[in-house]
Amino acid sequence: xxxxxxxxRDAGAVAVGADEVxxxxxxxxxxxxxxxxxxxxxxxxxxWLEPLVEVAAPQGRIAFxxxxxxxxxxxxxxxxxxxxxxxxxxxxxxxxxxxRQTRLTFARCGVIDPRSLDDYRAHxxxxxxxxxxxxxxxxxxxxxxxSGLRGRGGAGFPTGIKWKTVAQAKADRKFIVCxxxxxxxxxxxxxxxxxxxxFLVIEGMTTAGITVGATKGYIYIRSEYPHAVETMNAAIQxxxxxxxxxxxxxxxxxxxxxxxxxxxxxxxxxxxxxxxxSLEGRRGIVRAKPPLPAHHGLFGKPTVINNVLSxxxxxxxxxxxxxxxxxxxxxxxxxxxxxxxxxxIRYGGLFETAFGVTLGELVDDIGGGTFTGRPVRAVQVGxxxxxxxPRALFDTPFDYEAFAARDGLIGHGGIVVFDDSVDMRRQARxxxxxxxxxxxxxxxxxxxxxxRGVETIEKIINGERVHENLALVEDLCNTMKFGSLxxxxxxxxxxxxxxxxxxxxxxxxxxxxLQAAE
Amino acid sequence: MTTPYEPRYEPRYEPWDEARGAEIIAEHAGxxxxxxxILHALQEAxxxxxxxxxxxxxxxxNLSRAExxxxxxxxxxxxxxxxxxxxxxxCRAEACQAAGGDALAARAEAKLxxxxxxxxxxxxxxxxxxxxLGLCATAPSAMLDGRLIGRLDQKRLDALxxxxxx
Numbered sequence: 001x002x003x004x005x006x007x008x009r010d011a012g013a014v015a016v017g018a019d020e021v022x023x024x025x026x027x028x029x030x031x032x033x034x035x036x037x038x039x040x041x042x043x044x045x046x047x048w049l050e051p052l053v054e055v056a057a058p059q060g061r062i063a064f065x066x067x068x069x070x071x072x073x074x075x076x077x078x079x080x081x082x083x084x085x086x087x088x089x090x091x092x093x094x095x096x097x098x099x100r101q102t103r104l105t106f107a108r109c110g111v112i113d114p115r116s117l118d119d120y121r122a123h124x125x126x127x128x129x130x131x132x133x134x135x136x137x138x139x140x141x142x143x144x145x146x147s148g149l150r151g152r153g154g155a156g157f158p159t160g161i162k163w164k165t166v167a168q169a170k171a172d173r174k175f176i177v178c179x180x181x182x183x184x185x186x187x188x189x190x191x192x193x194x195x196x197x198x199f200l201v202i203e204g205m206t207t208a209g210i211t212v213g214a215t216k217g218y219i220y221i222r223s224e225y226p227h228a229v230e231t232m233n234a235a236i237q238x239x240x241x242x243x244x245x246x247x248x249x250x251x252x253x254x255x256x257x258x259x260x261x262x263x264x265x266x267x268x269x270x271x272x273x274x275x276x277x278s279l280e281g282r283r284g285i286v287r288a289k290p291p292l293p294a295h296h297g298l299f300g301k302p303t304v305i306n307n308v309l310s311x312x313x314x315x316x317x318x319x320x321x322x323x324x325x326x327x328x329x330x331x332x333x334x335x336x337x338x339x340x341x342x343x344x345i346r347y348g349g350l351f352e353t354a355f356g357v358t359l360g361e362l363v364d365d366i367g368g369g370t371f372t373g374r375p376v377r378a379v380q381v382g383x384x385x386x387x388x389x390p391r392a393l394f395d396t397p398f399d400y401e402a403f404a405a406r407d408g409l410i411g412h413g414g415i416v417v418f419d420d421s422v423d424m425r426r427q428a429r430x431x432x433x434x435x436x437x438x439x440x441x442x443x444x445x446x447x448x449x450x451x452r453g454v455e456t457i458e459k460i461i462n463g464e465r466v467h468e469n470l471a472l473v474e475d476l477c478n479t480m481k482f483g484s485l486x487x488x489x490x491x492x493x494x495x496x497x498x499x500x501x502x503x504x505x506x507x508x509x510x511x512x513x514l515q516a517a518e
Numbered sequence: 519m520t521t522p523y524e525p526r527y528e529p530r531y532e533p534w535d536e537a538r539g540a541e542i543i544a545e546h547a548g549x550x551x552x553x554x555x556i557l558h559a560l561q562e563a564x565x566x567x568x569x570x571x572x573x574x575x576x577x578x579x580n581l582s583r584a585e586x587x588x589x590x591x592x593x594x595x596x597x598x599x600x601x602x603x604x605x606x607x608x609c610r611a612e613a614c615q616a617a618g619g620d621a622l623a624a625r626a627e628a629k630l631x632x633x634x635x636x637x638x639x640x641x642x643x644x645x646x647x648x649x650x651l652g653l654c655a656t657a658p659s660a661m662l663d664g665r666l667i668g669r670l671d672q673k674r675l676d677a678l679x680x681x682x683x684x
Contacts, residue, residue, distance in 0.1 A: 011651075011652065011653065011666055012652070012653050012655060012656055012668065014666055015651075015653050015656060015659060015666035015667055015668030015669075016656050016668045016669055047655035047656050048655070048656075050656070182652060183649065183650060184650070185611030185612040185613045185614070185649070185650045185654060186611075186612060186613045186654045187650075187652070187654070188652040188653065188654055188655065190652075191652040223558075223595050224648060224649075224650060224651055224652065225652060226664065227666075261554070261555070262554075262558060263554075263593075263595075264554055264557070264558065264593030264594070264595035264596060265593055265594035265595035266592065266593050266594060267649060278554065279551055280550075280551040281551035281552055281553030281554055281555075281579070281589065282551075282553070282585075282588075282589060283588050283589055283592035284592060284593075299550065299551070340654065340655070341655065342613040342616075342654030342655050342657065343612065343613040343614075343615075343616030343617055343654065343657060344616040344617050344618075344657075345655070348654070348655030348656070348657075349655045350655075371617075380612055384611070384612060414613075414654070416612045416613045416616055416654065417616060418616045419616075422616070427612070427615075430612070430615070434649070438649075440592075
């Protein structure tokens with residue numbers, strides 16, 4: 001019997017040499033006359049251990065990592081002779097970083113062959129969909145609502161209510177749109193699930209389709225994710241062949257099909273109305289709301305538009321029941337959140353856990369602090385539009401409302417760690433710069449405000465009338481916050497104001513310098 | 519099972535040809551909201567979207583030239599002229615900034631004697647910023663002609679620059 005090995009084909013693993021390791025394994029095994037089979041999986045999300053190599057053993061998989069090409073000969077020898085190896089991490093499921101997680105959405109990611117429908121089904125795939133078929137639309141809506149699932153893209157709107165609105169709308173056509181324009185720096189959960197468990201997204205979207213009466217869905221993936229595009233397309237083809245997309249899906253009377261559309265490098269297209277414009281083939285200019293996409297969405301038809309992670313949460317909710325999902329979490333944030341630890345962090349990766357874990361636990365305990373070994377000074381939570389939090393706020397629990405209460409947001413669950421070498425003036429300026437470059441230009445506070453913001457922060461950096469200009473930036477932020485049409489202009493003030501508030505010392509010169517300057 | 523590997527390719531593009539352009543446009547024009555799909559397909563074939571293609575797209579989709587031009591110029595991805603022989607993209611978003619990306623970007627600019635967003639005088643390398651490749655746990659990251667590179671440091675960057683200059 002041949003030895004079964006597992007090496008990730010996730011873009012994050014490939015970027016650090018997983019393809020080279022897989023090739024070296026094949027070549028070294030051939031030279032030794034050892035029969036091996038390499039399964040290319042998604043990533044387990046323990047990126048500091050990538051490339052991770054796992055081997056199938058009677059008691060479960062055994063992990064080795066991080067493996068380089070040069071480690072391959074000794075690794076194969078150790079595997080063939082069943083002797084110890086320096087990179088051996090033990091049973092994968094027993095690695096504390098994995099064991100501490102509650103993997104509901106990411107249960108299969110890193111385990112199965114993402115392009116195999118059979119593997120997906122063998123690991124519980126389409127169980128939720130089969131139950132959904134037997135429940136029917138009304139009961140599915142009840143389940144989704146009772147689960148407490150809120151939109152994982154960042155806004156946190158209850159998914160059940162959104163679906164119900166579309167279900168009740170009368171129209172000749174309805175659409176399901178998956179927002180896979182994951183542009184926030186520090187986030188990669190959508191990419192991981194599309195590359196590691198794409199059928200999960202298909203199952204979630206198909207379930208939405210039968211619930212609201214839509215027969216066509218689009219997955220809008222950003223062009224920066226070519227691997228995700230390729231994997232989703234392969235999975236869609238496999239699902240069609242397997243009878244899970246197309247006419248009379250899964251032997252039912254329902255029809256549903258999917259198509260991948262690729263973005264073109266516009267961050268603002270992650271905003272849902274801008275995304276719809278882009279899907280229709282236009283400039284990604286934000287639409288005023290109302291009308292809501294649920295009433296007047298893609299091509300003017302009622303549309304469910306949800307984030308990848310929202311759709312990916314649906315199969316578990318339907319297979320295990322709403323209560324099983326809602327039992328996790330705190331307050332109005334139910335279930336689990338795939339949290340992404342990134343930037344200058346020792347143990348970076350994807351950590352799925354119930355809401356309620358504190359920021360400090362995530363950064364210090366789970367993330368292990370910085371990889372530079374210097375003290376953590378600031379963390380940005382929720383992407384380029386998220387606030388910078390200092391250590392003093394590390395007791396904030398991961399929860400939509402708790403972050404909002406501290407002028408922050410959890411967004412798409414990304415946490416970017418900075419050490420004490422960070423200059424918060426530059427980070428504040430970058431937030432404005434990013435907004436200026438990415439603004440769709442429709443509303444004035446965002447289009448003009450961000451450019452004026454860059455200029456004013458520049459003046460502060462140059463020491464020009466610092467206090468006056470700080471007051472001006474705060475005033476400008478207020479205008480952007482309340483006067484912008486969408487979250488781009490509306491939330492850019494979060495990183496800027498939080499930097500000003502919590503890291504004031506970076507902006508205001510020390511007293512002696514101040515005297516000299518005035 | 520054969521293991522699929524990332525091809526280490528040098529992008530090869532066809533020279534602009536009106537008949538070929540028309541064929542590509544016709545292939546996708548039937549889709550709903552086809553403008554971006556067509557622009558992507560044209561760029562994939564020719565390496566950029568030639569100006570001559572804009573009125574052709576407009577006609578095929580029953581849009582005005584201004585509308586197609588507006589879409590073409592809105593999105594960062596679409597090029598109005600061919601890029602250098604190799605395209606090196608450096609991630610400049612926050613996670614990569616936190617991991618030392620600023621210094622690496624400056625180093626790449628110095629080595630290639632070109633600012634981000636530009637092509638070297640010999641047309642060999644286009645150096646571009648990219649805002650997030652989603653490799654934020656193995657930052658800083660880069661992409662050379664579609665190949666991803668994580669955990670970038672000075673040594674790896676220098677090797678990439680040398681490879682791109684070849």
